[in-house]
Amino acid sequence: MSIKGKAYLAGVFEHPTRKADTQSLAQLHAESALGALADAGLTKDDVDGYFCAGDAPGLGGLSMADYMGLKLRHIDTTETGGSSYVIHVGHAAEAIAAGKCDVALITLAGRPRAEGMATGTAPRNYGAAAPDVAFEYPYGPTVVNQYAMAAMRHMHEFGTTSAQLAWIKVAASQHAQHNPRALLREVVTVEDVVNSPIIADPLHRLDCCVITDGGGAIVVTRPEVAKRLNRPLVKVLGAGEAVKHQRGGKIDLTHTGAVWSGPAAFAEAGVTPADVKYVSIYDSFTITVLITLEDLGFCAKGQGGKLVADGNLIAGVGRLPFNTDGGGLCNNHPANRGGLTKVVEAVRQLRGEAHPKVQVKSCDVALAHGTGGSLATRHGSATLIMGRE
Numbered sequence: 001m002s003i004k005g006k007a008y009l010a011g012v013f014e015h016p017t018r019k020a021d022t023q024s025l026a027q028l029h030a031e032s033a034l035g036a037l038a039d040a041g042l043t044k045d046d047v048d049g050y051f052c053a054g055d056a057p058g059l060g061g062l063s064m065a066d067y068m069g070l071k072l073r074h075i076d077t078t079e080t081g082g083s084s085y086v087i088h089v090g091h092a093a094e095a096i097a098a099g100k101c102d103v104a105l106i107t108l109a110g111r112p113r114a115e116g117m118a119t120g121t122a123p124r125n126y127g128a129a130a131p132d133v134a135f136e137y138p139y140g141p142t143v144v145n146q147y148a149m150a151a152m153r154h155m156h157e158f159g160t161t162s163a164q165l166a167w168i169k170v171a172a173s174q175h176a177q178h179n180p181r182a183l184l185r186e187v188v189t190v191e192d193v194v195n196s197p198i199i200a201d202p203l204h205r206l207d208c209c210v211i212t213d214g215g216g217a218i219v220v221t222r223p224e225v226a227k228r229l230n231r232p233l234v235k236v237l238g239a240g241e242a243v244k245h246q247r248g249g250k251i252d253l254t255h256t257g258a259v260w261s262g263p264a265a266f267a268e269a270g271v272t273p274a275d276v277k278y279v280s281i282y283d284s285f286t287i288t289v290l291i292t293l294e295d296l297g298f299c300a301k302g303q304g305g306k307l308v309a310d311g312n313l314i315a316g317v318g319r320l321p322f323n324t325d326g327g328g329l330c331n332n333h334p335a336n337r338g339g340l341t342k343v344v345e346a347v348r349q350l351r352g353e354a355h356p357k358v359q360v361k362s363c364d365v366a367l368a369h370g371t372g373g374s375l376a377t378r379h380g381s382a383t384l385i386m387g388r389e
Contacts, residue, residue, distance in 0.1 A: 007093035008226035011040025011219035012344040020213035028109035036217035049074040049101030053084035074101040080380030081372020085340035087382040090239030092220040109215030110335020146376035148200035151287035153253040158302035166193035168286040171313035176326025209328035232351040233389035238269030245378040257381030258295035265383035280342035280368040315358040324358035339370025
């Protein structure tokens, strides 16, 4: 069943806090939900579908539906890490097209900064029951050293350099300077990035995303509902999702699940990478962006370094503007799950509501991509293509 044009993104919201010392996790979810509903011109009583992931407290969707007083006829708690919320938009569109709900609410929230979590450099245990933990956890894998393995392999295979990766951070910082809520607003240079301390070779401190609290929400509706609202119309054109895992050790570190989720989304949308005016790419690390852009077809495999260099990702300068809010590298990475904010900024661009300094001219087709898990082990990939009506 194609979802092209069968659902609209009617409301988006990014929580303004970057450190939630006074709000609970449930409160952040609820405040984000109210923000997105207000943006759409709807209320909680209009919601009949709710989507959340593992960041929701208690019993997840059940607890949050109770907390927010939602009367639902459809619920989805798909969990694929940071790609969950991009997947949720596709699932919401499918549910709407199937008549399961009319107004779908998607929420994200987290407090890693307030709780002092070392999210990138501490060993990550995905749960004692996970079948891979017994083999990996004794070696102390961390998020950053797993992504560093992917970066090192890409450099070995294709000659990618640290300076090329640095251009991704430079572009993000050029955009973040115009975002008053961005955690890091200082513009940096390639030299600043490559001279910052090594965290896991070859990744430097400035190759890594920020750690923030906060959250966000998205409202997806039936077309008839969206067209009654006094908001610019942004429709879902195509969505794709995929899982990449280790296949018993037969793994290529130089590609991601985007090699499958991207073509699926483009095929459903009926567009090509050349039609896309703006991209929101999950940027947990600079290497995540580079490999994902290759896998989505914006350049040939191994040519990502040339694509991102020399300001090609900077709005108003380069040919492929990306993450114009500053992204996870500079603005916000709530709950260590940045996929939802990627959709939020893409909607702003399509509406013409991005900051004037970074608004992409004639932005009629935008792409958001989420990654959840680790490039070097197992991860989910989700690609969403949206269009302005």
